[in-house]
Amino acid sequence: xxxxxxxxxxxxxxxxxxxxxxxxxxxxxxxxxxxxxxxxxxxxxxxxxxxxxxxxxxxxxxxxxxxxxxxxxxxxxxxxxxxxxxxxxxxxxxxxxxxxxxxxxxxxxxxxxxxxxxxxxxxxxxxxxxxxxxxxxxxxxxxxxxxxxxxxxxxxxxxxxxxxxxxxxxxxxxxxxxxxxxxxxxxxxxxxxxxxxxxxxxxxxxxxxxxxxxxxxxxxxxxxxxxxxxxxxxxxxxxxxxxxxxxxxxxxxxxxxxxxxxxxxxxxxxxxxxxxxxxxxxxxxxxxxxxxxxxxxxxxxxxxxxxxxxxxxxxxxxxxxxxxxxxxxxxxxxxxxxxxxxxxxxxxxxxxxxxxxxxxxxxxxxxxxxxxxxxxxxxxxxxxxxxxxxxxxxxxxxxxxxxxxxxxxxxxxxxxxxxxxxxxxxxxxxxxxxxxxxxxxxxxxx
Amino acid sequence: xxxxxxxxxxxxxxxxxxxxxxxxxxxxxxxxxxxxxxxxxxxxxxxxxxxxxxxxxxxxxxxxxxxxxxxxxxxxxxxxxxxxxxxxxxxxxxxxxxxxxxxxxxxxxxxxxxxxxxxxxxxxxxxxxxxxxxxxxxxxxxxxxxxxxxxxxxxxxxxxxxxxxxxxxxxxxxxxxxxxxxxxxxxxxxxxxxxxxxxxxxxxxxxxxxxxxxxxxxxxxxxxxxxxxxxxxxxxxxxxxxxxxxxxxxxxxxxxxxxxxxxxxxxxxxxxxxxxxxxxxxxxxxxxxxxxxxxxxxxxxxxxxxxxxxxxxxxxxxxxxxxxxxxxxxx
Numbered sequence: 001x002x003x004x005x006x007x008x009x010x011x012x013x014x015x016x017x018x019x020x021x022x023x024x025x026x027x028x029x030x031x032x033x034x035x036x037x038x039x040x041x042x043x044x045x046x047x048x049x050x051x052x053x054x055x056x057x058x059x060x061x062x063x064x065x066x067x068x069x070x071x072x073x074x075x076x077x078x079x080x081x082x083x084x085x086x087x088x089x090x091x092x093x094x095x096x097x098x099x100x101x102x103x104x105x106x107x108x109x110x111x112x113x114x115x116x117x118x119x120x121x122x123x124x125x126x127x128x129x130x131x132x133x134x135x136x137x138x139x140x141x142x143x144x145x146x147x148x149x150x151x152x153x154x155x156x157x158x159x160x161x162x163x164x165x166x167x168x169x170x171x172x173x174x175x176x177x178x179x180x181x182x183x184x185x186x187x188x189x190x191x192x193x194x195x196x197x198x199x200x201x202x203x204x205x206x207x208x209x210x211x212x213x214x215x216x217x218x219x220x221x222x223x224x225x226x227x228x229x230x231x232x233x234x235x236x237x238x239x240x241x242x243x244x245x246x247x248x249x250x251x252x253x254x255x256x257x258x259x260x261x262x263x264x265x266x267x268x269x270x271x272x273x274x275x276x277x278x279x280x281x282x283x284x285x286x287x288x289x290x291x292x293x294x295x296x297x298x299x300x301x302x303x304x305x306x307x308x309x310x311x312x313x314x315x316x317x318x319x320x321x322x323x324x325x326x327x328x329x330x331x332x333x334x335x336x337x338x339x340x341x342x343x344x345x346x347x348x349x350x351x352x353x354x355x356x357x358x359x360x361x362x363x364x365x366x367x368x369x370x371x372x373x374x375x376x377x378x379x380x381x382x383x384x385x386x387x388x389x390x391x392x393x394x395x396x397x398x399x400x401x402x403x404x405x406x407x408x409x410x411x412x413x414x415x416x417x418x419x420x421x422x423x424x425x426x427x428x429x430x431x432x433x434x435x436x437x438x439x440x441x442x443x444x445x446x
Numbered sequence: 447x448x449x450x451x452x453x454x455x456x457x458x459x460x461x462x463x464x465x466x467x468x469x470x471x472x473x474x475x476x477x478x479x480x481x482x483x484x485x486x487x488x489x490x491x492x493x494x495x496x497x498x499x500x501x502x503x504x505x506x507x508x509x510x511x512x513x514x515x516x517x518x519x520x521x522x523x524x525x526x527x528x529x530x531x532x533x534x535x536x537x538x539x540x541x542x543x544x545x546x547x548x549x550x551x552x553x554x555x556x557x558x559x560x561x562x563x564x565x566x567x568x569x570x571x572x573x574x575x576x577x578x579x580x581x582x583x584x585x586x587x588x589x590x591x592x593x594x595x596x597x598x599x600x601x602x603x604x605x606x607x608x609x610x611x612x613x614x615x616x617x618x619x620x621x622x623x624x625x626x627x628x629x630x631x632x633x634x635x636x637x638x639x640x641x642x643x644x645x646x647x648x649x650x651x652x653x654x655x656x657x658x659x660x661x662x663x664x665x666x667x668x669x670x671x672x673x674x675x676x677x678x679x680x681x682x683x684x685x686x687x688x689x690x691x692x693x694x695x696x697x698x699x700x701x702x703x704x705x706x707x708x709x710x711x712x713x714x715x716x717x718x719x720x721x722x723x724x725x726x727x728x729x730x731x732x733x734x735x736x737x738x739x740x741x742x743x744x745x746x747x748x749x750x751x752x753x754x755x756x757x758x759x760x761x762x763x764x765x766x767x768x769x770x771x772x773x774x775x776x777x
Contacts (some may be wrong), residue, residue, distance in 0.1 A: 025639050126731065165736060165738055165739075166737075167706050167735055167737040192737045192738065
């Protein structure tokens with residue numbers, strides 16, 4: 001028997017609210033599956049299980065009550081072996097396996113009945129719902145199951161990343177083919193007109209409109225709940241920050257001429273998908289600078305400063321629907337520029353589809369807010385407890401700057417630091433901004 | 447179909463020489479001038495023997511002054527002659543750009559429609575002969591950019607033999623680019639061939655899977671690539687642009703609308719090239735016909751190397767064309 005307990009999502013967290021279960025008794029879960037949504041000071045967080053097992057009992061119902069960390073939430077029973085997964089495959093006479101014990105009786109209609117839904121664990125089904133993937137559009141594995149990876153791959157294929165040639169689009173319109181049902185025959189995944197024509201013979205023309213409407217309604221309701229929970233969490237966290245943390249503020253102007261020139265040259269040589277954004281340079285420089293000023297990187301817990309063991313760099317991400325999350329790029333000081341860019345893209349994408357992991361929410365040891373794309377020049381950050389500092393970057397603007405006795409027009413950015421006066425003073429804080437400035441002058445070394 | 451008695455075999459170089467000889471014999475206003483075209487017989491031996499045949503009045507060696515003798519050619523054209531001005535190689539034409547662009551191309555406009563400039567300017571273009579970076583350019587797109595010029599790129603024996611006459615009959619300036627890699631190419635010419643038009647692309651090989659658009663010295667390379675592709679079951683159509691201005695967009699769109707895939711082969715540097723113009727036209731007018739992103743096979747964007755193996759690597763080659771086609775086809 002395994003007890004699934006309310007996890008601590010941060011050193012200072014002592015309780016949280018269970019918003020909802022994503023599992024039910026009888027479900028099989030695996031390490032890393034999302035099993036519940038909880039609301040904490042960090043915001044709405046999906047919590048993972050660290051054990052494999054079959055759910056036998058849910059001990060706590062979702063409610064507005066604060067539940068202490070460590071409270072048992074559910075009981076799992078250990079799995080005998082992997083074959084215990086969801087629906088055990090049944091041997092068929094031809095030696096293969098089928099997810100169903102027997103096929104339904106032959107239909108009187110000429111149209112064959114839709115295939116039975118392949119077994120998915122509830123967390124996987126939940127993921128499919130979140131990503132807007134119709135489970136029946138996924139081809140099950142040879143054992144009849146569908147995994148997280150299958151769902152993610154299908155989502156990627158159907159999402160903005162899926163490539164359809166212009167002629168294929170036109171052909172699909174002409175033939176009334178739903179492109180989501182079309183498989184590419186090419187290694188690069190491009191859907192061509194031939195693929196559409198091949199699909200035209202075998203697939204139904206349009207999905208049932210009633211089901212998608214229902215799914216959209218469900219997802220709207222879910223988004224409303226999440227928004228309310230997130231607003232509540234921001235309110236509590238920021239109130240605590242302004243109540244408890246004696247902020248001091250510093251600001252400096254950083255010349256980005258060298259950095260942006262280098263970035264332009266670098267991007268010229270890169271395919272579109274691998275191009276770097278200025279934000280990646282700013283994050284990378286901040287992560288490196290934090291190594292030099294470790295007293296800004298860590299947590300204030302129980303009236304003392306606990307330095308972070310690594311730089312888990314939080315990134316404030318505003319969501320399209322409104323609201324804000326600040327998950328972390330883990331071990332940011334160990335990531336090169338390219339890896340930082342990849343991590344940033346990944347984090348933003350997942351934040352905007354509500355797929356941030358609990359470990360990423362609790363990890364940040366310092367956070368960067370980059371309001372640049374909102375068009376303001378200076379941001380005065382509010383530190384996210386229990387962190388002790390926050391760095392802000394404004395919009396990159398062109399300004400007249402005196403350089404070596406000459407006046408020039410240079411791209412500059414206002415970098416600000418909010419520091420916790422209980423831990424550091426302005427002098428140390430200034431060191432961080434100076435280091436970021438120095439690092440950005442040699443972008444090729446980032 | 448012609449029988450063997452109706453065709454003869456000659457080189458591209460001989461075809462151009464015949465074209466000049468024929469024009470000189472037919473029209474007494476025609477004369478040839480350029481550097482080393484008389485006594486020496488031309489840098490690429492095109493005019494060899496013509497001095498003896500026509501004399502120094504009509505086969506005129508000029509000083510090494512491109513702006514000067516191109517200007518003189520324009521003046522002669524304005525004065526009623528039909529000059530053929532030969533530039534030794536395309537790079538030297540840069541010295542005469544002002545005369546070609548500002549005078550020859552614009553004079554009709556600047557004179558309020560009073561004066562046409564019926565000059566023909568011929569020049570060798572392209573790389574592949576190990577003459578190093580300064581003599582290996584493909585600047586056809588520079589001229590193709592200019593309204594007022596017609597820009598021809600004969601790639602076959604027939605066009606080499608017969609485009610010149612059409613150009614001389616045209617009332618406006620025509621620039622003819624002869625690729626250095628084609629001069630030694632030999633092929634058959636029908637005895638019944640006649641003047642070829644200064645507009646319209648030509649399908650040099652029909653196909654159904656992909657359209658390879660090219661011109662000049664890359665036409666034989668594209669045909670060779672199409673042969674290899676046929677061995678792999680891929681049917682490639684090779685479209686020879688022939689004229690870079692006016693560009694026969696209609697033929698490009700027609701071919702792409704049948705094959706739905708496009709590869710453009712251009713010996714120029716890729717950026718801002720004829721290849722770029724071809725793809726832009728297809729994107730503007732036939733986007734919904736494309737079944738895969740188009741591809742370009744162009745010269746590496748660097749000075750053309752002198753060393754033979756490096757020069758070969760820098761230029762479009764049949765193997766690279768085959769790769770590009772297969773990539774567009776997803777194979």
